Amino acid sequence: MDVSVKPFGLSGLKVKAEGRLDLENAVVFGTTVKNAIADSDEPVQELVIDFEKIEFISSFGLKVILELYKCMKEQEGTLKLVNVSEQIKNSFRMVGFDKFLELD
Numbered sequence: 001m002d003v004s005v006k007p008f009g010l011s012g013l014k015v016k017a018e019g020r021l022d023l024e025n026a027v028v029f030g031t032t033v034k035n036a037i038a039d040s041d042e043p044v045q046e047l048v049i050d051f052e053k054i055e056f057i058s059s060f061g062l063k064v065i066l067e068l069y070k071c072m073k074e075q076e077g078t079l080k081l082v083n084v085s086e087q088i089k090n091s092f093r094m095v096g097f098d099k100f101l102e103l104d
Helices: 023-039 059-074 087-095
Strands: 002-008 014-023 047-055 078-082
Touching: 002 023, 014 023, 023 047, 023 059, 047 059, 047 087, 059 078
Parallel strands: 014 047, 047 078
Antiparallel strands: 002 014
């Protein structure tokens, strides 16, 4: 899985990933994003994850997204998912994540 994290604005990070967010790749994805949050010079207030090139998300991938949501909540920041396909939105809806995640 290819993951890139870039700063935007005064206190934001934008994440782009490509491939499948499954058991194998979710660990790399989660670690990469958490390290970027921890290494940021300023506290991250907005985390945007671009799902445009994410083909699939497994239950483990959902767990990693939940962990990132909790991490941002602890920092009093926000997590937004953009360019989410209808298939992946359905996965979030099935587990109730659409109740607290911003899906675009």
